[in-house]
Amino acid sequence: MARILVISPSGEVYDHDNVRWYRHADLQSHIEHYHNIGDAFVFDSSLKLLNFEKLDELPIDRVDPAMIDRLNAEYDYVFLRGSNYVHAQMNWAQAADVLRRLKIPVIAFGIGAQAPVSGKLQLSEDTKTVLKLISDSTASLGVRGTYSAEVLNDLGIKNVRIIGCPTAFRNNDPNLAIRLPPLEQVKTAGVTLRREVSKTYAQDIKRYLTFHRSLVKAMADRFEVTLMSQGEVEEKKLALGTIDQQAQAMTALRANEWANSWYLDEQVERLYQTRMFYSDVVAEYERLVRGLDLVLGYRLHGNLMALANGTPSIYFTYDSRTVEFADTFKIPSIDVFAGQDFRLEEHWDQARFDRFNAAYGQVYRAMSAFLSENKVDHKMVKPVAAAQQAPAPERKVA
Numbered sequence: 344m345a346r347i348l349v350i351s352p353s354g355e356v357y358d359h360d361n362v363r364w365y366r367h368a369d370l371q372s373h374i375e376h377y378h379n380i381g382d383a384f385v386f387d388s389s390l391k392l393l394n395f396e397k398l399d400e401l402p403i404d405r406v407d408p409a410m411i412d413r414l415n416a417e418y419d420y421v422f423l424r425g426s427n428y429v430h431a432q433m434n435w436a437q438a439a440d441v442l443r444r445l446k447i448p449v450i451a452f453g454i455g456a457q458a459p460v461s462g463k464l465q466l467s468e469d470t471k472t473v474l475k476l477i478s479d480s481t482a483s484l485g486v487r488g489t490y491s492a493e494v495l496n497d498l499g500i501k502n503v504r505i506i507g508c509p510t511a512f513r514n515n516d517p518n519l520a521i522r523l524p525p526l527e528q529v530k531t532a533g534v535t536l537r538r539e540v541s542k543t544y545a546q547d548i549k550r551y552l553t554f555h556r557s558l559v560k561a562m563a564d565r566f567e568v569t570l571m572s573q574g575e576v577e578e579k580k581l582a583l584g585t586i587d588q589q590a591q592a593m594t595a596l597r598a599n600e601w602a603n604s605w606y607l608d609e610q611v612e613r614l615y616q617t618r619m620f621y622s623d624v625v626a627e628y629e630r631l632v633r634g635l636d637l638v639l640g641y642r643l644h645g646n647l648m649a650l651a652n653g654t655p656s657i658y659f660t661y662d663s664r665t666v667e668f669a670d671t672f673k674i675p676s677i678d679v680f681a682g683q684d685f686r687l688e689e690h691w692d693q694a695r696f697d698r699f700n701a702a703y704g705q706v707y708r709a710m711s712a713f714l715s716e717n718k719v720d721h722k723m724v725k726p727v728a729a730a731q732q733a734p735a736p737e738r739k740v741a
Contacts, residue, residue: 347420448480485503641659650699
């Protein structure tokens, strides 16, 4: 089995391929800080697809020639954990200089680009250099969808494969399919929350938050609801904090202009205080979604975790990143800014989920072929012969 390195691990590893946030047992050490536990979902899921005997982090904050020489001798490859790296604000530290000295392959494991609300995506020369170094080190570079592939193609990077995200395949089931029960049998629902959002990517904050509020209230009126947060400080305090911290969280939320104007009301406040879920442990999110009948909302990886475990999920798309994921996997979705009301009955349609089921199988094969092409020892099944399968969404951009 392989000895591997990871860039940007996003959590500590325990029991070989399980991930939780750093210093999990000491919540108070980081309860005041935001971190997106969804990044840990991707890291955890990546490890579950790989055969390896040893794992370490590749530091990119310094250039240590002796250390890099040792890593070249002792490890088989590096993977870059899938995330939103291709955007204007990305800081690569000293990654370019580290990668120039590295002799082993660097596997881009489902990375993505994000478009701003207006104007063309502008990338730093450092980002362009890092991406080209990664591309040159391997047979192919894995991205999450078509938009990301087009951005790399514009940079002259041609060896691109569309492979989605490891989170979708964390249970390594090539035959995964969502089968809808009658809607009247649905009793429990999870709403994936993303209250904090940037004007850079969401075009209308008022619409974003009022639509979000309506979703929370509608699901709570209809089902036994769990509000699934992924790292915002106030939500984290309400889920796991002390009584004083919970009070601080509500005070901070009421003082937040956007939240107070467009998101909070008496019902949402009550739900926030009684139905909030957060965990620093990826496995606890997985246990939660396995026990729910439906998961829907604004969180890309929270929704994908549900789908990976056979739980129906609907995406609320609001930026290029969420749109790209929904498109890659043909996930039922609603555009937050399209001006339409959300009616669950319109989306509770097996034909919609059959499109996801078909796309899932295609992207699974694309991910498996990508890993094999790059000589990565992995657990995914090999793709069936081309004559036996539908065209997969992997491609080499010409």
